[in-house]
């Protein structure tokens with residue numbers, strides 16, 4: 028089943044060159060953007076992420092540069108038309124109130140950059156771990172966990188990488204609704220006072 | 221029976237440790253003297269810079285991001301400027317791009333010499349430490365003369381550079397490079413022939429090309445294992461297309477190869493700086509930049525002294541960025557320590573760590 | 586067996602201690618969140634061009650042997666307790682030098698969520714060396730000035746052993 032995306036510049040092309048990421052990932056692609064000449068953003072569902080990465084690595088297409096996320100809070104216009112967002116909404120009505128978190132996987136092959144982009148529901152942001160395919164992904168996954176509050180299923184090491192040991196639970200600094208007051212308990216009093 | 225009674229010990233190193241300039245915490249599980257496991261805890265210098273960029277404007281961020289790391293400050297500022305300029309659709313004049321490349325290569329020289337000293341110090345070879353740091357002062361003088369500061373030189377502005385190289389300056393740079401080149405030849409000889417030193421480096425921390433790729437290593441650490449990745453060659457930025465460098469590769473995969481690759485890279489840097497000085501394009505140094513940057517997202521990749529530096533910049537069309545993601549090379553290279561520690565002697569750990577040229581402040585941000 | 590020294594002896598001993606301290610202070614360097622620009626400049630001070638050791642200052646690893654704590658960088662959440670611990674482990678009298686704008690005021694990192702403040706919000710500081718980063722000459726000058734201030738009588742001299750919360 029393919030859902031036709033509306034906010035894309037071009038849909039998945041069946042005649043894309045063989046072995047190109049566009050062709051390799053065609054069956055999971057929900058939309059494609061080419062923001063720059065050497066970049067390809069492929070919109071997929073979070074559930075298909077592992078399959079997509081597997082295909083890319085099996086084809087020896089490039090290497091993983093980084094994984095990161097974007098909090099889309101307060102930007103309803105950017106994803107209102109997105110099929111993946113609609114699918115998320117269908118999955119659970121509770122998410123309608125808030126905005127999703129977008130996760131980005133960057134792969135590079137020479138000058139070419141492919142970004143796998145997927146949306147996660149804010150309240151139940153969960154994604155599978157990539158470590159089974161690319162062990163070094165653990166560094167980035169630990170960052171996703173502590174900075175964005177994303178649950179990464181099956182990641183070998185979910186402990187804090189950057190944040191201090193006394194960091195309060197459920198406070199995620201790179202989310203847009205993070206306020207510095209949320210961590211006031213960890214601050215110090217001035218010794219001069 | 222003996223074996224059963226043997227207990228496993230955990231040896232913590234850091235966060236405050238003589239072998240580390242910067243705070244990081246390592247735990248090595250050892251059986252006797254042999255390491256059987258390793259974990260890393262970072263975050264002692266985590267300041268929260270990525271978040272802080274969201275409440276500073278585009279220009280302020282240039283100076284903040286430069287201070288992610290004092291050793292490769294120019295790389296950070298350059299990666300950021302290149303990204304923002306791409307978003308704004310501004311084309312930077314060729315002279316500015318060439319000067320950026322000159323400073324980037326100078327930074328590589330100072331960083332590699334710094335590393336050579338620190339790594340030699342870890343091996344107990346303090347003479348080499350003192351020598352390489354003494355010679356490093358030559359490049360520091362050049363940088364200071366050119367930019368006005370020894371560290372955090374602030375060469376970049378959005379849309380160009382603020383320093384210019386005139387004929388007189390070029391001459392003094394050439395003189396400094398001649399001296400450095402001669403000394404570097406000596407270092408190459410030392411690290412490849414000194415018996416005692418080789419015992420600390422040859423075969424230590426070995427990775428095959430496949431392992432290096434699987435661990436996600438970048439930069440000279442990966443190139444020492446014959447992984448052909450160098451952003452300067454793969455995706456030439458600034459003026460690398462006009463003044464190309466060749467990639468330095470080594471098939472050794474061990475610590476010795478990492479020394480050799482870094483030292484050989486120095487020769488490339490000397491060569492390319494001279495080339496640019498001879499053919500520095502004429503023209504302006506800056507272009508006007510808008511205060512608000514057009515909405516959009518971009519990525520910017522450059523080759524910092526330690527490897528590929530990756531910036532993801534998202535603008536919402538305002539005076540401040542919406543998100544800036546910085547993926548520094550060190551975070552990938554830490555996998556070298558956790559990945560190759562097992563089976564080595566505990567005494568080799570500082571050397572393996574030094575071999576990847578860790579930069580904790582880059583990592584933690 | 587305890588030796589009890591007379592008034593004169595005690596005074597003389599203090600003099601000797603002070604002389605020894607001024608002529609050969611040992612320093613420890615602690616990075617509590619710096620961009621390591623300051624750290625490499627501190628390291629540069631011990632290398633041949635600047636050679637801090639000609640003042641008898643030795644950079645070494647253990648806080649228990651140190652007279653001077655050289656701090657760099659703003660204080661991060663994770664490093665704050667370590668900084669205090671290192672300070673407390675040092676024997677009295679101890680002196681703290683804050684190197685760099687970050688150590689003095691938080692510098693460029695003011696307002697970052699990971700930064701709790703500057704050094705003198707956590708431990709008392711005796712000398713401040715501004716700059717981003719300060720040049721090695723400035724660092725040497727700061728340390729030498731600190732040593733000079735020790736020569737003053739015990740009344741003017743700060744003990745450095747203030748209690749830490």
Ligand code: SF4
Nearest residue numbers: 619620622685686687
């Ligand atoms: S004062 Fe400057 S050089 Fe020193 S740690 Fe702060 S930002 Fe880095």
